Amino acid sequence: xxxxxxxxxxLFNIDIPIIQAGxxxxxxxxxxxxxxxxxxxxxxxxxxxxxxxxxxxIQKCKTATNRSFGVNLPLLYPDIDKHIQIIIEEEVKIVFxxxxxxxxxxxxxxxxxxxxxxxxxxxxxxxxxEDAGCDAVVAEGFEAGGHNGKEETTTLVLIPAVxxxxxxxxxxxxxxxxxxxxxxxMVLGAEGVQMGSRFVACEEASSHINFKNxxxxxxxxxxxxxxxxxxxxRLLKNDFFRQVQQAEQRGATVExxxxxxxxxxxxxxxxxxxxxxxxxEIGQVSALLDEILPADQIVKNVWKDFMDGLSNxxxxx
Ligand SMILES: Cc1cc2nc3c(=O)[nH]c(=O)nc-3n(C[C@H](O)[C@H](O)[C@H](O)COP(=O)(O)O)c2cc1C
Numbered sequence: 001x002x003x004x005x006x007x008x009x010x011l012f013n014i015d016i017p018i019i020q021a022g023x024x025x026x027x028x029x030x031x032x033x034x035x036x037x038x039x040x041x042x043x044x045x046x047x048x049x050x051x052x053x054x055x056x057x058i059q060k061c062k063t064a065t066n067r068s069f070g071v072n073l074p075l076l077y078p079d080i081d082k083h084i085q086i087i088i089e090e091e092v093k094i095v096f097x098x099x100x101x102x103x104x105x106x107x108x109x110x111x112x113x114x115x116x117x118x119x120x121x122x123x124x125x126x127x128x129x130e131d132a133g134c135d136a137v138v139a140e141g142f143e144a145g146g147h148n149g150k151e152e153t154t155t156l157v158l159i160p161a162v163x164x165x166x167x168x169x170x171x172x173x174x175x176x177x178x179x180x181x182x183x184x185x186m187v188l189g190a191e192g193v194q195m196g197s198r199f200v201a202c203e204e205a206s207s208h209i210n211f212k213n214x215x216x217x218x219x220x221x222x223x224x225x226x227x228x229x230x231x232x233x234r235l236l237k238n239d240f241f242r243q244v245q246q247a248e249q250r251g252a253t254v255e256x257x258x259x260x261x262x263x264x265x266x267x268x269x270x271x272x273x274x275x276x277x278x279x280x281e282i283g284q285v286s287a288l289l290d291e292i293l294p295a296d297q298i299v300k301n302v303w304k305d306f307m308d309g310l311s312n313x314x315x316x317x
Contacts, residue, residue: 002015003015003016004016004017006169006191006192007136007169007191008136008169008171008191008192009192011115011135011136011169012041012068012070012094012115013067013068014036014039014040014041014067014068015039015040016039016040016299016303017040017171017186017191017192017193018035018039018040018041018182018192018193018195018299018302018303019040019041019043019138019171019192019193019194019195020032020035020040020041020042020043020194020195020196020199020295021043021045021072021146021173021194021195021196021199022043022044022045022046022047022070022071022072022073022096023045023072023145023146023196023199023200023205023281024045024047024048024074024146024266024270024281025045025048025206025207025266025267025270025271026045026199026200026205026206026207026270027042027043027044027045027072027199027205027206028044028045028057028206029044029057029058029060029061029064030064030204030205030206031199031202031204031205031206031295032044032057032061032065032069032070033060033061033064033065033069034064034204034294034295034296035199035295035299036061036065036067036068036069037064037065037067037296038295038296038299038300039067039299039303040299041068041069041070041094042061042065042069042070042295043069043070043071043072043094043096044057044058044061044069044070044071044072045072046071046072046073046074046077046083047072047073047074047077048266048267048271050079051079051082051083051085051086054071054083054086055086055090058071058086058087058090058092059090062090068093068094069094070092070093070094070095070096070115070117071083071087071092071094071095071096072095072096072097072098073087073095073096073097073098073105074097074098074099074100074147075097075098075099075100075101075104075105076099076100076231080105084105084108084109087109087114088109088112088114092114093113093114093115094114094115094117095109095114095115095116095117096116096117096118096119096138097116097117097118097119098118098119098138098147099119099147099231101128101132102116102118102128102129102132102134103128103132106118106129106132106133106134107132107133110133115135115136116133116134116135117134117135117136117137117138117171118132118134118137118138119137119138119140119173120137120138120139120140120149120162121139121140121141121148121149121150121151121153121158122149122151122153122158122161122162123158123161123162123164123165123166124165125149126139126162126165126166126170127165127166129166129168130166130167130168134168135168135169136168136169136170136171136191137162137166137168137169137170137171138170138171138172138173138194139155139158139159139161139162139163139170139171139172139173139174139190140155140158140173140174140194141153141154141155141156141157141158141159141172141173141174141175142154142155142174142225143155143174143175143234143283143284143285144173144174144175144196144197144234144283145196145197145200145223145234145281145282145283145285145286146196146233146234146281146283147231147232147233147281148225148232148233148234149232150228150232152225154174154175155172155173155174155175155176155185156184156188158172158174159172159185159188159189159190160188160189163188163189163190169191169192170189170190170191171190171191171192171193171194172185172186172188172190172192172193172194173193173194173195173196174283175283175284175285176193176194176195176198176285177195177197177198177285177288177289177302178288178301178302178305179301179302179303179304179305179306179307179308179309180305180306180309181193181285182302182305182306183306183309183310183313187313195302196283197215197282197283197285197286197289198285198289198298198302199295199298200212200215200270200282200286201215201216201286201289201291201292201293202292202293202294202295202298203292203293203294203295204294204295206271207270207271208270208271208272208273209273210273210274210275211269211270211273211275211280212292213292214236214275214280215236215282215286215289216286216289216290216291216292218236218282218286218287218289219287220284220287221287222236222237222286222287223235223236223237223282223283223284223286224237224241224245226241226244226245226248227244227248227257227261228248229248229254229257230254230257230258230261233279233281234281234282234283234284235279235280235281235282236280236281236282236286238269238275238276238278238280239276239277240265240269240276240277240278240279240280241280243260244257244260244261247260261279265277265278265279266278266279266281269281
């Protein structure tokens, strides 16, 4: 694979600016190391791991690749300080934080020599991340799978807004699964892309095969942002989604919504494969996915499509 040089590839010491998103129940050491070995940046999703499980995944990832990899830390995680301690002890070099205030942990991580990237859904939050000392931001648009901003700003609008607001490099996320989508994001000023949904439908992802199959069979309109009052999350429409929707329509309180969500909903859906009662987090771009592929094939396909797009960007009459 030809190396590509820009601020993002230099920041992470990777060949090409393709980042596999850290995702609960989907991105363990197998997926992260496979993406890193393919020349991109693989990320372990710590949000669904007990501290000792995270430690094991980091150690296995180090054995499986000599290349850079990162850990994604949702800051609302209850045992966050234990995760931070493990990251420091295991000498993880790159951390992506999300769902919380970047001020809380960035300076400690930076003191330990760790590269810190924060996920944002608006240019206001991007400025806060820059002020907190982050090295880059992920601008994640409304299309994205998983937790999302309340603002509903789409990726096409968010990228230029964030690029204009900060000096640090911007990684685009939300609705990106092909090289031409990546090219569009980079034309708008992003210097890399983070893809989540594409890597759920991947052989090395730890997501349940039932979930992977429903993802590749989904079509436009099959996902919707739910739980906006609690923590907005884009879900595939199933029985659980409809329970939430009905509760929201009758004006359920945050407490009622929390009770419906209960515990372990996401594990039930994405890890155990219960397609009706489980929570199935996925992005709009699932409508474009029709194959479960190995990680290195995904990286190669996206990069080839990006390079083809670069030499022939627009359709001619
Ligand atoms: C199954 C799933 C789980 C996710 N879990 C996390 C997470 O734990 N932390 C996080 O910062 N983002 C999480 N996300 C969001 C991704 O990191 C990424 O930004 C998003 O998927 C990009 O949009 P896309 O799905 O359109 O590619 C998750 C996304 C999915 C699809």
